[in-house]
Amino acid sequence: MQDDLYSMQRQQVLHHPVFSWPGLGAWSFYFLLKVALVTQGMLELQLLWNFSLFTFLVLPVHIRGLKVVRQLIALAAATALLYSESNLPPFDRLLDQWDLIRTFSARYLFELLARLVPLEWVAGFLISCILYLYLAKFLRMTTITLAALLSVALWSGVGPEPIAGTQLVNTNGAAQQTGAAGTQAAQTPAQILQDFYQAQRQQTLTAPPVTTPAFDILMLNVCSVSWSDLEAFDMLEHPFLKRADIMFTNYYSGSSYSGPSTLRLLQASCGHRPHKDIFMPIPSCNIAHQLASLGYSPEIRMNHTGSFDNYLTELQQLGGLQDAPFVNPKRFPITMESFDQSSIFSDYAILEDWLNTRTSEPEFTFYNTTSLHDGNQLNGFTGVSRNSYKQRLQTMLDDFNRLFNEIEESGKAVLVVMVPEHGAGLAGDRFQLPGMREIPTPSLTHVPVMLKLFGPGIAQKAELEPIEVTQTTSSLAITEAIYGIIEQAPFSGGLYQPEVVARNLPETRPVAENSGVVMMEYEGTFYIRIKDGAWRPYDN
Known part of the structure; x- marks a missing residue:
């Protein structure tokens, strides 16, 4: 009798609103798909924002209207987060180019769309959906999703290694040390780029006499x-x-x-x-x-x-x-x-x-x-x-x-x-x-x-x-x-x-630039910076 009373009280406590946290539901597929893309090198997961979205989705909400609002906010946030984690151009760059893009022929726009979403990707997405729906019948997908995100957090690096000393190559091909007395001074890529600009400002050609x-x-x-x-x-x-x-x-x-x-x-x-x-x-x-x-x-x-x-x-x-x-x-x-x-x-x-x-x-x-x-x-x-x-x-x-x-x-x-x-x-x-x-x-x-x-x-x-x-x-x-x-x-x-x-x-030195993007060679490796963000190795 006491055991039955204890079990009943335990279930009441566990189902109290304070302890009753919902699962991710279909959102588990979103996170698992992103983890899969990370393993293929197609995304760079922003762990802090993904865990923030995860937490936002599992917080207990018992008012139906608020649940709907949360889903709408999550949908917008998840879309923006996925775009920022992809290797697609910055969205503001797309807006800047809109006047040019709308002049493209319908044939060319369709061709670009086919490149953006190849048929192989569509087939893979459909197979992943079916597999997820099958596994969700007998597995706790929220737990699996959390474990997958934690594994990415444990195994992912913290970004490109800092760049130590370098040699600057001037326009007559001579290599000059960046430190004094033959030593190499540690420099960031930004410093290397500024030194490059400074050296280039000294290069002026005039027509021969x-x-x-x-x-x-x-x-x-x-x-x-x-x-x-x-x-x-x-x-x-x-x-x-x-x-x-x-x-x-x-x-x-x-x-x-x-x-x-x-x-x-x-x-x-x-x-x-x-x-x-x-x-x-x-x-x-x-x-x-x-x-x-x-x-x-x-x-x-x-x-x-x-x-x-x-x-x-x-x-x-x-x-x-x-x-x-x-x-x-x-x-x-x-x-x-x-x-x-x-x-x-x-x-x-x-x-x-x-x-x-x-x-x-x-x-x-x-x-x-x-x-x-x-x-x-x-x-x-x-x-x-x-x-x-x-x-x-x-x-x-x-x-x-x-x-x-x-x-x-x-x-x-x-x-x-x-x-x-x-x-x-x-x-x-x-x-x-x-x-x-x-x-x-x-x-x-x-x-x-x-x-x-x-x-x-x-x-x-x-x-x-x-x-x-x-x-x-x-x-x-x-x-x-x-x-x-x-x-x-x-x-x-x-x-x-x-x-x-x-x-x-x-x-x-090889340096190439578009609006908001710089690619620079350093000791045989190319590094990239987008929109004044962090420098990282360009590994295609």
Whole structure:
């Protein structure tokens, strides 16, 4: 009788509101799914906020209206938390880009959605749901969820290890110790970056003191091709890439977006500046202004209208090309439809027109092509744009190679500089969706750069192997190379020696930036910082 009374009293106490705590219910699936994603390296769990949400959900609430309010608050908090733990771009960045995103074609938006949520993920999610519903019938899922979160807390690290002493590499390739008397002083990544900016501020190039050069300069600024892309699509052996006099094999473009990358190329004479500073140009730093002082007339050509993201306007207002006439591409054949539903015109037709309209005065022509941009749709091609990338890349390289042949046959003196803006990134990684370029990863910013000089007396060098520049370089080295060739005066009695030009180029630490994102190399490892947050190793 006493035992029965004790049991009854015990049950009453345990079911008292003070002790009766609810389980997570279906929320257990949310937390367990996140733990599974953490094991695959697809999420970085913010343990404090997850335990806070866990506690919020299991606190006893006995008023029905409050239960509903709690579920609504939890749903909003859980969604925001999951997004912040993912490797997706910061949400405010998505809002900033909304005006551009809404110009994308419906076909391209659908393609991006398919990349965001692959069919394999959908199948895995459905299987996980079924498995959870089955196990929940006879297991205490709240207890299992708590154990899973605690195991993540016990086994997860506390972030990247602090960075100790380092060597700063200045632009002439010499390594300088950061401590005194040969010792290395411990530095944070932020300090290393600030030292890099300070060193770059000391780098200034000016046009060489020579008379008007006797050759034109054609700068081919290519959107969406990197060394990774060339390798992924078996184009490393394309004949065009073998025709360089000088090939930069370890060049970093400084950004993974077209506008900033192009501005860095055109403003290179003042070194690598912080991202926000490139939108406050110093006229004396622009290569177009410096070349104008030597007698070069500027010209802008593109195989697109330049309206997307105000690209043409940026070139003119921030790139030092405000006085350059723009050759409207609309009179040339259309080869494809762009990701924003505008027309893309023939690279070869535009460049052939350039060659046929050369004047007696030296010209600096800036040519930008978006033939390889993600989302472009070839005329007559069915399927997603990613599947046509190899065909578009082959065509563009063939067009460039054909242009080289015609320049040689013309006998005209021309220096061609091919500089990609960034890669296509069609493989993606755990930080970034395929085709997206929010984070300036090495696979996006490590791009091939080549220089080739044509003209009387230069043809015999065509069969020679390219001279490789293997040290890490930036756009500063490209401007230096152009000026080095001008100083040699190859068509005015001087001797063209590309090996001498390549030997004297400055070395620069790889640093790449977009708005709110910095990627920096340190002792062979790349580190990333997003929105002034903590630095962490970039491990794709």
